[in-house]
Amino acid sequence: MKTNAINRQWLLARRPSGMVRETDFQRVDVALPVANLPAGEILVRNVMLGFDPAQRGWMDDAPGYMPPMEIGVPVRGSAAAWVVASENPDYPVGALVRGLFGWQDYAVANRRDDAPPMRVPAGLSPEQALGLFGGASLTAYIGLLEVGRLREGDRVLVSGAAGAVGSMAVQIARLKGAHVIGIAGGPEKCRWLTAEYGADAAIDYKSENVADRLAALCPQGIDLFFDNVGGAILEAGIANLALFGRIVLCGAISGYNDVTPSPGPRNLMNLVRQRAVMRGFILLDHLDQAPAAMAELGQWVGEGRIRHRDDIQVGFENVPQTFLRLFRGENRGKQLLRIDESQ
Ligand SMILES: NC(=O)c1ccc[n+]([C@@H]2O[C@H](COP(=O)([O-])OP(=O)(O)OC[C@H]3O[C@@H](n4cnc5c(N)ncnc54)[C@H](OP(=O)(O)O)[C@@H]3O)[C@@H](O)[C@H]2O)c1
Known part of the structure; x- marks a missing residue:
């Protein structure tokens, strides 16, 4: 991990009124989240973002099953990420995890978060973690x-x-x-x-x-x-x-x-x-059912009985416009974005 790395972010600049627009978001560069991690925390580097229509609801200042997103912070959203620093033995450096790491390169995560990071089962790629098995x-x-x-x-x-x-x-x-x-x-x-x-x-x-x-x-x-x-x-x-x-x-x-x-x-x-x-x-509310669901899905996939389509856009600069695809019916399958072409 580069110690002088910057963390690229897309912030919620204002709450959308009506159809969400690219101008509702602001692109900033900040320094890496932390130099020394507190015990229990991990630093992850996002490689793939997943987009969900529910993110639009989280942008409103309205009661919901999650608190509204705050203005001026990275947009809440799911991601698959590599653990790049760890003070938590459950998430060793090099592990692939998924969680609500937001529209940014790096995030600090913790088991105590509202949606704690989940280890991705061995053998699954970032797109499979967010797509087929997401x-x-x-x-x-x-x-x-x-x-x-x-x-x-x-x-x-x-x-x-x-x-x-x-x-x-x-x-x-x-x-x-x-x-x-x-x-x-x-x-x-x-x-x-x-x-x-x-x-x-x-x-x-x-x-x-x-x-x-x-x-x-x-x-x-x-x-x-x-x-x-x-x-x-x-x-x-x-x-x-x-x-x-x-x-x-x-x-x-x-x-x-x-x-x-x-x-x-x-x-x-x-x-x-x-x-x-x-x-x-x-x-x-039903995550206790996830292992059984993953097992049966995995069996169908192994037998070639399930077809799955991911729509993978590329490039961190394209994050807001990729989100908008969901509301224009442009996504062709699960909407994902690979943050960098090289990853
Ligand atoms: N309850 C839960 O826990 C939970 C979890 C995940 C997702 N969801 C919900 O599941 C639904 C599907 O999510 P997804 O991630 O699978 O998205 P998705 O279906 O892959 O993408 C959104 C699709 O919605 C359609 N759409 C967009 N605007 C529309 C409109 N005004 N009227 C009718 N259709 C419209 C478009 O398809 P067409 O081209 O066919 O119009 C678009 O491609 C969403 O409502 C999401 O909030 C719920």
Whole structure:
């Protein structure tokens, strides 16, 4: 490690109002975080950043499952990193870890952090740690099986289906014997859903009436709806629920950049008529399930039964624009960024 190294950072310059913009962030150089680490702490060097739509919510000054990000500090976000200095025997120098290390080159981390660093299992690369075996895949697995109580033969609907969480949810549901309809934006993503991820049908919400197509594709109704999008798409799913249907609320990306939340859904009475349940969840509450999920995912991967797509951008200067890709539908799979070309 260079002792005179600088730490490049992207700070939250101001809270976004409406659609997040590159000017909401500020690029600065600072000295390395610490010269002498206190006992228990580690210094990590980020190699790969992972982007999650939830980061947009953390930028608002609003109550949430995590405290709002502070203005003037590096943007909170996940990363895969090498331990470069350690005062903690659980994280030796040279180990690959992942955690919420933020938009910067170096971070000091500690087991006492809200989200403590996790050792990456041997043999996994930084992109596998954040992508195929990262939080999005765990979210899909746990959201479907633990929260949604997926059953063989269920008719399953997944929105945001071509994205990081959604594409895994489609495949896991198929592997567990469900019939799956995916909703995504545009013909290219809809083609992936049926040709690559094995969905039985795909709906392009940008060019089709989702409620009408659902009614035609699945006249018996949807047993389990895994919703990443909210808004009008959630309404269309509620309108097409089967008796005793279940809705798992994973996210609501269609509203993350709204200045004021839209009212709705307008048809909640359909939950009453269909004796349906709707339940939200946050992955962080279910991390005890992560080893079992990783094991089964690993088995499917080893058998070649899971396809995974990472969208890897390159270069620290491109961090904000890479984040914005999520809200423009530009990401082609799990959105990652390799900090330096040479790493
Ligand atoms: N509950 C949890 O613990 C948890 C954990 C991780 C993620 N999540 C949630 O899971 C969802 C998916 O996250 P991800 O990481 O997998 O992202 P992603 O789906 O890989 O990327 C975001 C995608 O959302 C779609 N999108 C963007 N703006 C939209 C809009 N206004 N209306 C409809 N679709 C829009 C775009 O796809 P199209 O081109 O198809 O529009 C875009 O590619 C998010 O809601 C996220 O917050 C929840």
